[in-house]
Amino acid sequence: MAFDAQTHRDAPLSDAALAQLFTEARTRNGWTDRPVPEALLRKLYDLTKFGPTAVNNTPARFVFVTSPEAKARLVPL
Structure with a gap:
């Protein structure tokens, strides 16, 4: 069943945005x-x-x- 923004009038995202997020996204x-850039x-990270x-917790850790020098240390891994 396809999502239809007309049926879901309160949807904050358009059909195109939802498709990009859930059916067209690629790794x-x-x-x-x-x-x-660090910024x-x-x-x-904030997103x-x-x-x-x-369980609504944040188990991910990022480095x-x-x-x-740090990148060179990762090469053997």
Whole structure:
């Protein structure tokens, strides 16, 4: 059954936005050599707080590895 925004008038997101989130989203598995600004990392981290979690807690832990030395330490892993 497809979601229809006309049927659900109180839906805060459009059909296109819902499709992008739930049926068209894809996991990225490639990397670029472009650095990610720290402000963007912090903003993304802040957004993760709003995602659903088990028992409404936040079990995820994130480590931002940004220095060349720290990245080199990850290579053997």
